Amino acid sequence: MTASLVQPIMTPSKQPEPDKPRPDKKLRTGFSTGTAAAAAALAAALALRDGRIPDRVTVSLPGGKKLTIPVFEGQINGPVRTVVVKDAGDDPDVTNKAHIGVILEERPGELSVVGGSGVGLVTKPGLVLPPGEWAINPVPRQMIRDNLAPFLPEVGLKVTVFIRDGEKLAQKTLNPRLGIVGGLSVLGTTGLVKPFSHSAYVATIDSALSVARAMGLSEIVLTTGGRSERLARDLRPDLPPEAFVQMADYFQAALDLAVKKGFERIGLAVFFGKAVKQAAGFSCTHAHKSDMDLQALAGWLSSVPENVRADIARAPTALAALDILKTYRQTASIRLVAQKMVQSARNLAGPEPDIWAQVMDFDGTVLAMAN
Numbered sequence: 052m053t054a055s056l057v058q059p060i061m062t063p064s065k066q067p068e069p070d071k072p073r074p075d076k077k078l079r080t081g082f083s084t085g086t087a088a089a090a091a092a093l094a095a096a097l098a099l100r101d102g103r104i105p106d107r108v109t110v111s112l113p114g115g116k117k118l119t120i121p122v123f124e125g126q127i128n129g130p131v132r133t134v135v136v137k138d139a140g141d142d143p144d145v146t147n148k149a150h151i152g153v154i155l156e157e158r159p160g161e162l163s164v165v166g167g168s169g170v171g172l173v174t175k176p177g178l179v180l181p182p183g184e185w186a187i188n189p190v191p192r193q194m195i196r197d198n199l200a201p202f203l204p205e206v207g208l209k210v211t212v213f214i215r216d217g218e219k220l221a222q223k224t225l226n227p228r229l230g231i232v233g234g235l236s237v238l239g240t241t242g243l244v245k246p247f248s249h250s251a252y253v254a255t256i257d258s259a260l261s262v263a264r265a266m267g268l269s270e271i272v273l274t275t276g277g278r279s280e281r282l283a284r285d286l287r288p289d290l291p292p293e294a295f296v297q298m299a300d301y302f303q304a305a306l307d308l309a310v311k312k313g314f315e316r317i318g319l320a321v322f323f324g325k326a327v328k329q330a331a332g333f334s335c336t337h338a339h340k341s342d343m344d345l346q347a348l349a350g351w352l353s354s355v356p357e358n359v360r361a362d363i364a365r366a367p368t369a370l371a372a373l374d375i376l377k378t379y380r381q382t383a384s385i386r387l388v389a390q391k392m393v394q395s396a397r398n399l400a401g402p403e404p405d406i407w408a409q410v411m412d413f414d415g416t417v418l419a420m421a422n
Contacts (some may be wrong), residue, residue: 081140083239084119085191086110088212090120092218093198094133095155095210098125100202101301104133110198112242113190121387131155142244145223146235150215160207162199164192169217169239171367175230178258186226186236187212194242207356212237225255228292229262241399254302259296260305260312266293270316273298275325277335282415283320300325303334306400317400319392319408323418324369326410330391332398345372351391352384373412382419385410387420400407 062262067153082090093108102124128203134152137144154167154275166172166185173184180186195210202208214220217234226236237250239393264269267301270286272295280295287294296370298305321329324344328336349364350401361381366372376384407422 056339059192060116068404079140081138081144081147081244083191083242083244084137084146084149084151084214084235084237085188085239086112086118086120086242087135087137087149088153088237089194089242090118090193090196091135091153091212092195094122094125094135094211095131095153095201096199096208098127098133099131099155099157102127107377110242114196114241116242118242125172134209139244141373144215144244145220149217149220149235151237152213152215154211156209156211158207158209160208160291162196162203162208164195164210164235165303166211166234167211167213169220169234170212170216170230171217171221171226171234173230174232175262177261177263178229178231182230183210186231186234188236188240190240190242191237194239195250207395225259225297229258231351234392249301252299252377253301253308256298256305257308259293260308260314262265263293263296266291268294269314270294270318271296271309271314272318272320273309274320275322277297278413279321279325279411282320282389282411284318286409286417287318288400300335302329302336303399305397309373310400310404312367314404315339316407317396319396319406320411322390322413323373325406326388326392327369328373329395329408331364334394334399344369348372348388352381353388355379355381355384366421367391373418377395386419386421389419393421 055132090108090110093110094105098104107119107121110320111117120135122139123134123136132154136148137149137151139147154308167185171186173180173182173186176182221235247350272283274283276297276299280297284295325336327344327348331344344367346364350361350362362375363372387409389408393406395404409420410416410418
């Protein structure tokens with residue numbers, strides 16, 4: 052199976068809260084790296100034809116929409132070079148304000164689109180593009196072709212896409228894990244970036260799982276972020292790095308994708324707070340208030356003294372509830388949470404995959420395991 056070349060809108064530990072209201076202002080839609088590259092290419096083609104750099108260009112987007120984008124800078128001496136500054140709107144995208152440009156050269160033949168400085172190169176199987184290809188997704192490639200179509204009957208063109216500081220920015224994404232080296236991916240399916248849209252992060256999970264499957268792995272471990280992954284890797288040194296996939300808060304989406312791709316064994320390695328949410332069956336573990344989770348936790352602990360259950364239900368955080376369980380030496384209660392995690396995962400994933408769970412403390416201690 053293949054998946055899109057994706058970089059998450061933010062690193063998992065810094066991801067925005069799903070569906071968090073922003074009543075103070077109307078959220079602005081931005082445009083993708085693919086749209087920025089297409090705009091730079093169009094500006095370069097116009098400069099090549101007219102002998103001057105345009106102030107702005109109007110690009111055609113997939114689906115027929117059009118968008119006018121300012122041109123940040125350019126040069127016409129030697130190969131034409133133009134730069135557009137990406138505007139991600141109110142989406143917390145690591146590529147927001149990135150300088151995305153093209154070098155345009157006349158060449159015999161058809162239009163070619165290649166990567167330059169700051170654009171990643173695919174090195175692992177499992178993505179939409181094969182190893183050895185520049186990480187420029189098919190839709191941005193088509194956008195460049197569509198916007199340059201009026202210029203192509205007269206001359207062949209070579210478009211080299213570059214991203215300033217792209218290699219540095221890529222370290223804030225999961226591109227290195229996916230085997231995309233040397234820079235960012237040029238992305239976009241609609242040409243636009245909707246604020247606080249989480250489809251990009253789910254697509255990142257999809258890509259990571261596809262890479263793991265293409266490597267022949269049958270077992271993966273889902274974690275909620277970088278810290279839980281590091282601890283999980285220490286506990287499972289028998290698995291390669293590609294087996295560890297950061298699902299963040301997307302519990303059900305990650306399980307659905309893992310089942311779809313045919314993994315035989317799925318592990319869950321999370322801290323206690325997320326464990327309680329997963330045990331409660333929440334499909335997205337960031338979208339529910341902690342008091343709901345802890346009341347549910349208290350309700351499961353029928354064998355625990357009533358005063359302890361009451362303290363847990365009133366606890367301000369899951370960490371505080373864990374401290375109460377530790378104080379009263381309720382290790383069986385923590386093990387019950389792990390068992391309920393597995394049960395919830397099986398309810399979401401179905402009967403096929405073997406599922407195991409481990410609940411961790413922040414110091415890396417495994418508090419409980421279940422399968």
